[in-house]
Amino acid sequence: MLGFTLKRLLGAIPTLFIIVTLSFFLIRTAPGGPFDKERSVPPEVAANLNAVYHLDEPLWMQYGRYLGDVIQGDFGPSFQYRDFTVTELIFRGFPVSLTLGGSAIFLALIIGTTLGTLAALKQNSKLDYAVMATAMTGITIPNFVMAPLLTLVFGVYLRWLPVGGWEQGWDQVVLPVIALALPQIAYIARLTRGSMIEVLRSNFVRTARAKGIPERIMITRHALKAGILPVVSYLGPASAAVITGSVVIEQIFSIPGIGRYFVQGALNRDYTLVMGVVIFYGSLIILFNLLVDLVYGLLDPKVRMQ
Amino acid sequence: MFAKTNPASATEAADLALAGQNVKGRSLWEDAFRRLRANKAAMVSVTLLVLITLSAIIIPMFHPHPFDEIYWDYIQAPPDIEAGFLFGTDTNGRDLFVRSLYGIRVSLMVGIVATSVSLLIGVTYGAISGYIGGRTDNIMMRIVDIMYSMPFMFFVIMLMVVFGRHIYLIFAALGAVEWLTMARIVRGQALSIKNREFVEAARASGVSNFNIIRRHIVPNALGPVIVYVTLTIPQVILIESFLSFLGLGVQEPMTSLGVLISEGAQQMESAPWTLLFPATILAAILFCFNFIGDGLRDALDPRDR
Numbered sequence: 054m055l056g057f058t059l060k061r062l063l064g065a066i067p068t069l070f071i072i073v074t075l076s077f078f079l080i081r082t083a084p085g086g087p088f089d090k091e092r093s094v095p096p097e098v099a100a101n102l103n104a105v106y107h108l109d110e111p112l113w114m115q116y117g118r119y120l121g122d123v124i125q126g127d128f129g130p131s132f133q134y135r136d137f138t139v140t141e142l143i144f145r146g147f148p149v150s151l152t153l154g155g156s157a158i159f160l161a162l163i164i165g166t167t168l169g170t171l172a173a174l175k176q177n178s179k180l181d182y183a184v185m186a187t188a189m190t191g192i193t194i195p196n197f198v199m200a201p202l203l204t205l206v207f208g209v210y211l212r213w214l215p216v217g218g219w220e221q222g223w224d225q226v227v228l229p230v231i232a233l234a235l236p237q238i239a240y241i242a243r244l245t246r247g248s249m250i251e252v253l254r255s256n257f258v259r260t261a262r263a264k265g266i267p268e269r270i271m272i273t274r275h276a277l278k279a280g281i282l283p284v285v286s287y288l289g290p291a292s293a294a295v296i297t298g299s300v301v302i303e304q305i306f307s308i309p310g311i312g313r314y315f316v317q318g319a320l321n322r323d324y325t326l327v328m329g330v331v332i333f334y335g336s337l338i339i340l341f342n343l344l345v346d347l348v349y350g351l352l353d354p355k356v357r358m359q
Numbered sequence: 360m361f362a363k364t365n366p367a368s369a370t371e372a373a374d375l376a377l378a379g380q381n382v383k384g385r386s387l388w389e390d391a392f393r394r395l396r397a398n399k400a401a402m403v404s405v406t407l408l409v410l411i412t413l414s415a416i417i418i419p420m421f422h423p424h425p426f427d428e429i430y431w432d433y434i435q436a437p438p439d440i441e442a443g444f445l446f447g448t449d450t451n452g453r454d455l456f457v458r459s460l461y462g463i464r465v466s467l468m469v470g471i472v473a474t475s476v477s478l479l480i481g482v483t484y485g486a487i488s489g490y491i492g493g494r495t496d497n498i499m500m501r502i503v504d505i506m507y508s509m510p511f512m513f514f515v516i517m518l519m520v521v522f523g524r525h526i527y528l529i530f531a532a533l534g535a536v537e538w539l540t541m542a543r544i545v546r547g548q549a550l551s552i553k554n555r556e557f558v559e560a561a562r563a564s565g566v567s568n569f570n571i572i573r574r575h576i577v578p579n580a581l582g583p584v585i586v587y588v589t590l591t592i593p594q595v596i597l598i599e600s601f602l603s604f605l606g607l608g609v610q611e612p613m614t615s616l617g618v619l620i621s622e623g624a625q626q627m628e629s630a631p632w633t634l635l636f637p638a639t640i641l642a643a644i645l646f647c648f649n650f651i652g653d654g655l656r657d658a659l660d661p662r663d664r
Binding site for chain 1: 516519628
């Protein structure tokens with residue numbers, strides 16, 4: 054177990070290294086610098102700015118410097134928000150993004166597995182078809198379409214929920230979380246249905262039923278434990294999808310999370326901020342995948358960690 | 360061929376033989392096509408998609424309103440058939456119907472071109488990796504594994520930031536991102552095909568590796584590839600719309616469905632039609648591709664036989 058974790062952590066290092074390298078050189082080949090939008094500054098000032106941010110050094114030296122800084126967890130100063138370092142900005146936005154994404158995954162897990170299990174229990178019933186049709190819709194309609202539509206219905210027409218903002222009340226969380234969770238609910242429901250149908254036909258379920266265990270306990274204690282495995286391994290890609298999705302959801306609902314910084318940074322050519330976010334999210338996804346694998350190993354006795 | 364047909368068609372064939380007619384074998388593809396034709400959702404999707412595509416190509420040629428002309432008397436006008444604005448106009452007074460058609464053009468073009476790029480890279484990479492096998496295969500697939508764990512959306516966004524928002528760049532970037540799964544699929548197929556007798560025979564008769572891959576491996580791996588292509592196209596369309604929505608896709612006055620949805624979302628309180636029409640169209644296109652993809656998978660899935 055420990056060996057497996059260590060091995061996976063070591064395996065993540067080249068991936069992270071590539072991410073850092075790629076993003077560094079990509080963004081440095083960009084035409085136009087971070088100070089282009091300023092009113093034209095005197096050349097001495099420009100030279101000074103470049104010196105402060107080490108933009109006057111040869112590229113490979115900048116790269117070495119950046120690599121060393123990143124290893125120490127320092128992503129450098131933001132070009133756009135002068136008073137902040139990128140690390141500060143990321144950790145200012147992260148709690149918000151984490152709340153949003155975490156709630157979405159949690160909601161998707163609960164609703165998705167429930168719907169999927171119900172559909173599997175009543176296979177080929179009207180309920181089953183309804184769940185599957187909803188799932189197809191949820192998978193097909195992207196969340197940047199779903200989010201404005203939800204806002205239009207529940208925010209503008211019905212006026213039940215606010216259309217944006219974050220820290221002024223619990224009800225502002227509802228729409229963004231739902232919009233972010235919907236595609237994941239759909240995927241998880243589909244996966245659960247598929248695996249539960251197989252599990253419900255297996256011998257141990259028949260045995261449990263024959264022993265007279267109440268259906269509810271049989272499902273929650275026995276069947277779900279095996280049926281949920283594909284969902285667990287889907288959580289890795291799901292987290293990546295939620296992170297990407299939160300970029301657009303934060304934009305739509307004006308939520309001050311990392312995603313908004315990222316888009317603003319991208320539009321403003323804020324090199325360090327964009328790189329910082331990519332590296333941060335890259336590590337997060339890798340870490341989460343590792344976590345998912347560990348949990349999977351704990352749940353599935355057939356998997357041996359090497 | 361007959362050994363593979365199911366009992367029903369075997370009797371059918373026997374009947375035909377009894378009737379003294381020529382018995383014709385059915386190829387895998389004919390069978391698959393027949394099954395696809397029986398799938399209603401897929402056939403409706405094909406029809407709808409053809410209709411949407413044709414309208415997007417033809418209607419703008421004859422439509423009286425150019426996509427970038429501003430009608431000052433009709434700023435943000437609701438749908439009005441008499442004035443000729445079927446979908447109304449946007450905040451700049453441009454005809455939303457024609458703009459939506461242009462958006463469809465861009466979306467479909469991005470979908471097809473970017474998918475072709477990914478197809479080219481993925482099939483070549485996967486076929487080589489699977490056919491050569493051994494250490495080369497290990498290294499090549501390890502590279503794919505590493506690339507899988509990267510936050511790709513963010514790289515595409517970075518690409519757009521760095522090289523400017525150009526439509527050819529969108530094609531290339533999305534194609535370069537989407538080939539990974541394709542490579543894996545083709546590699547798996549190649550691994551199982553390369554040990555079959557006909558490949559051995561080809562090798563024995565001195566056919567070069569390149570020609571074996573081109574003539575034997577790739578054509579035999581085609582089924583799963585086609586299914587995956589139909590599922591990649593909507594994926595790519597989606598990513599392009601996502602980028603455009605964030606303001607990182609195609610540039611004004613050209614438009615795409617993502618741009619239209621983004622503009623509509625900003626005006627939805629005062630002009631809900633600017634959101635609803637493009638959103639519905641995008642959803643319809645994505646639905647169509649997904650249904651066709653599912654239908655093709657069912658039709659081509661050999662486990663079904």
